[in-house]
Amino acid sequence: MTGYERLKMLHGIFHPECGQFAFDFSWLAPSGLSTKDFIAPSSFRFGEGRYFRMGRKIGAVSFLEILAPELNDRILSDILDLETGVIVNLHIHSIDQTEAIKTIKRKITDLDKMKIEEQKKAVRSGYDMDIIPSDLATFGSEAKNLLQDLQSRNERMFLLTFLVVNMADTKRKLENDVFAAAGIAQKNNCALTRLDYQQEAGLMSSVPLGENLIAIQRGLTTSSTAIFIPFITQELFQTGAALYYGLNALSNNMILCDRKQLKNPNGLILGTPGSGKSFAAKREMTNAFLITDDDIIICDPEAEYFSLVQRLDGQVIRLSPTGKGIDGKPQYVNPMDINLNYSEDDSPLALKSDFILSLCELVIGGKEGLQPVDKTVIDRAVRNVYRPFLADPDPEKMPILGDLYDELLKQPEPEAARIAAALELYVSGSLNVFNHRTNVELNNRLVCFDIKQLGKQLKKLGMLIVQDQVWNRVTVNRAERKSTRYYMDEFHLLLKEEQTAAYSVEIWKRFRKWGGIPTAITQNVKDLLASREVENIFENSDFVLMLNQAAGDRAILAKQLNISPQQMKYVTHTEAGEGLIFYGNVVLPFVDRFPKDTELYRVMTTKPEEVGKA
Secondary structure (H helix, E strand, O other): OOHHHHHHHHHHHHOOOOOOOOOOHHHHHHHOOOHHHHHOOOOEEOOOOOOEEEOOEEEEEEEEEOOOOOOOOHHHHHHHOOOOOEEEEEEEEEOOHHHHHHHHHHHHHHHHHHHHHHHHHHHHHOOOOOOOOHHHHHHHHHHHHHHHHHHHOOOOEEEEEEEEEEEEOOHHHHHHHHHHHHHHHHHOOOEEEEOOOOHHHHHHHHOOOOOOOOOOOEEEEHHHHHOOOOOOOOOOEOOOOOEEEEEEOOOOOEEEEOHHHOOOOOEEEEOOOOOOHHHHHHHHHHHHHHHOOOEEEEEEOOOOOHHHHHHOOOEEEEOOOOOEOOOOOEOOOOOOOOOOOOOOOOOHHHHHHHHHHHHHHHHHOOOOOOOHHHHHHHHHHHHHHHHHHHHOOOHHHOOOHHHHHHHHHHOOOHHHHHHHHHHHHHHOOOOHHHOOOOOOOOOOOEEEEEOHHHHHHHHHHHHHHHHHHHHHHHHHHHHOOOOEEEEEOOOHHHHOOHHHHHHHHHHHHHHHHHOEEEEEEEOOHHHHOOOHHHHHHHHOOOEEEEOOOOHHHHHHHHHHHOOOHHHHHHHOOOOOOEEEEEEOOEEEEEEOOOOOOOHHHHHHOOOHHHHOOO
């Protein structure tokens, strides 16, 4: 905790009726006051032996006398669940292993000596020497079992002081509260005993300063002590090129992990609008950019990544119906671009033909989509169009969409004319932005395709073409043994059309082998599970960052990812930057509070009231 947070907590303990804490470290020098003046209550009184007064409140400090041979973690949770104001403090002191073993051996020797004395007494009195007090027999066997635990079961010895502070407005209410807490202790075969004439020491030991002024301690082994820490947590802390994802909400430890170490590094970022999806993606991109040498490509349908990419000296390619880029100069990306550096087991032309089929199917639309004859005609036209370029791979000979249109018109089948007519809008019509050769450099390490201005008609086509450009980059990087991270925002737009959905599923199935790490950012979980094919995206994603979820989506996700009701609380009506992280078999609740007074926050935020300040 920061100094301010510690002071705020102490203020909350000393002023239980007041939630306001006004303080700034810059006030100390001019005022001549210390931090104690800002947190101290109006008064303390420790004159009575069994009570203390603090401001308007009356309180009592008790300690838990652990008498039961066995306990479970319910005792602590039951005390914490009391509706009255209660502070529970545990001081746990570890004893050196060698010293603990020596102490127990001495106790066993003392017990053996007492046993011999009782046997001598029995012989003198004329009765059986095996008849000894039952307490001696019990204590002797327990001490030997404890010694065995320490020597062979990797247990350690701890000294525990368990303090409970109750505070109320009246003495009667206080006694009722203490009685309720004592009832829980009694139910667990323990006793809650008042710290008579030690109320001041008890209160000072119960504030979070780490100082124990109460000398009443109970020796416990590791497994016995563990029941007082019932919050079972997993940790995710990897070394190497691991990225930071926030703090573990249970233990406050850092979460550091490397998606490349997963069997399947594909990822999903899920959450309602305003839950921090885009910010979480930018967080990961920035860390990956600074820590790894991976290439990063972004498909940005809402123009949210411009500030960050520009600040990191990346390249923003703005695709629009007019063709004008960010600086007013034309920026074009050719969907017919082909990369010949594919692996030996894949034909670049076959893969390109598959992409053109998806593109044509998206353009033609309709329930039926492309018929077998249509696919044959398109495949033939694609092969004819690329023949001159394959013979002489000169960039000037790279075909464009217009060449495919002309080639289709040459085909004798009537289906060819129908497909060409559908393509005409994108070749010589008003939406001809994709009928040009690529005139932007795509070799920057960080590339963002801004497709916001493409509009409804062209946006899905633009997302499909961006995916094809990513495939080209992945194949180049594969030869250089370099990873390619691909982020798709508003992923649900791709899943609404069967063609783009099928192409996206293909990425999820095959990207891993090519060194690609795709990440989908979406709010509509129902679209992810709309078909059995798209459901593969969930099954092939070992990394899921889940933020606040809508009620309908929570039920779907609980079933799909086997999320328990306790875990589901972390994605139910939570603040931005809080949620669950799924890393393989590890599921952790996380909190990521990014400092707002930084330049990085200003270029990453998408809140309307903060964007203008960047």
